[in-house]
Amino acid sequence: MLSVLALxxxxxxxxxxxxTALVVNTDSEKHALVGSDVRLSCSFFSWQWTxxxxxxxxxxxxxxAKDAISIFHYGGGEAYPANKGxxxxxxxxxGNPSRRDGSILIKNLDFGDNGTFTCDxxxxxxxxxxxxxxxxxxxxxxxxxxxxxxxxIIGVVLGLLILVVxxxxxxxxxxxxxxxxxxxSKHGKKGKGKEGSQQKQKPKVPLVFISF
Amino acid sequence: xxxxxxxxxxxxxxxxxxxxxxxHLTSLIILFIATCASAWRTHGDTSYDLWYDCxxxxxxxxxxGNGDADWLQAVQALMxxxxxxxxxxxxxxxxxxxxxxxxxxxFFTAVFQILASLFVMSGAxxxxxxxxxxxxxxxxxxxxxxxxxLAFPLTLxxxxxxxILRKKE
Numbered sequence: 244m245l246s247v248l249a250l251x252x253x254x255x256x257x258x259x260x261x262x263t264a265l266v267v268n269t270d271s272e273k274h275a276l277v278g279s280d281v282r283l284s285c286s287f288f289s290w291q292w293t294x295x296x297x298x299x300x301x302x303x304x305x306x307x308a309k310d311a312i313s314i315f316h317y318g319g320g321e322a323y324p325a326n327k328g329x330x331x332x333x334x335x336x337x338g339n340p341s342r343r344d345g346s347i348l349i350k351n352l353d354f355g356d357n358g359t360f361t362c363d364x365x366x367x368x369x370x371x372x373x374x375x376x377x378x379x380x381x382x383x384x385x386x387x388x389x390x391x392x393x394x395x396i397i398g399v400v401l402g403l404l405i406l407v408v409x410x411x412x413x414x415x416x417x418x419x420x421x422x423x424x425x426x427x428s429k430h431g432k433k434g435k436g437k438e439g440s441q442q443k444q445k446p447k448v449p450l451v452f453i454s455f
Numbered sequence: 456x457x458x459x460x461x462x463x464x465x466x467x468x469x470x471x472x473x474x475x476x477x478x479h480l481t482s483l484i485i486l487f488i489a490t491c492a493s494a495w496r497t498h499g500d501t502s503y504d505l506w507y508d509c510x511x512x513x514x515x516x517x518x519x520g521n522g523d524a525d526w527l528q529a530v531q532a533l534m535x536x537x538x539x540x541x542x543x544x545x546x547x548x549x550x551x552x553x554x555x556x557x558x559x560x561x562f563f564t565a566v567f568q569i570l571a572s573l574f575v576m577s578g579a580x581x582x583x584x585x586x587x588x589x590x591x592x593x594x595x596x597x598x599x600x601x602x603x604x605l606a607f608p609l610t611l612x613x614x615x616x617x618x619i620l621r622k623k624e
Binding site: 390395401 | 465471525529531535616619
């Protein structure tokens, strides 16, 4: 009995400690045009109340480099963008820490800004958790979304096909109705020549032959 | 007399029917494989296009989505359309086999099959023309690319056969 109690309490503690881990959420990839501004959003989920000592830290690792540098820190109610480095004077804090939002805005993008951004948030006493990364891709011109052209070509062709088939059957129906109404007005009862030859036969294997 | 001649010709006509169906199904299967397998270019262990770039690592696959090149999406669309049209033409052939009047030709089947061959041709040509600019020079063409080029004459021949084929009985 005691051992069952001990086991249950261990399991519950395990679940409880798991649930107090902080979870940081960001986009996984962000596309932007050269010269534009991009907002890198970061928010977190935590079981604790938002503490006044909540902190956000952003690191940046350029494509091809091995080390990340710190570019931004928010703590103790103040935002501290790095005053040296590649994002000097280009970084702005647009988040709302009381709403658990630690997003930053990078202005006037350049091709050298391609890289991986890491957001790390801490909400004392909840300080465990994984930082989350965003990959920034800077383009000269925004590429077409995967599958847009594919889907539109397929849709247009199939749509045309259905349209052509519908028009064909409509024409046939209209012509048949015209012929039918003409024959009805002329003869009245003798318009049934077709059904004689289509009697029910024993189903046979259909045969084909080649002739030019 | 006429009966004997008819009976003597029956196996030959069955053979023609069977061969036509086999040809059509072969081209349909080849189109399916060429469209769905993502192996239009290979580079050692990596295969690229039409949908993914996949690398073989430790017995498993590591795939990433394709770059969104415009012409590649057009090739995707054309291959999918060719497969759909080949399938539609097969269904129409089966329908027409039982509903056509005696001596009638399989025009609808032929139309769809030839359209399918045109789509495959366009897709294969676009891919052949555009790809050397896209990847590095040490790539080789994969089996799906070969199958796509093979599907073009098969569907064309199949479509032409349907033009000269006539229904009997």
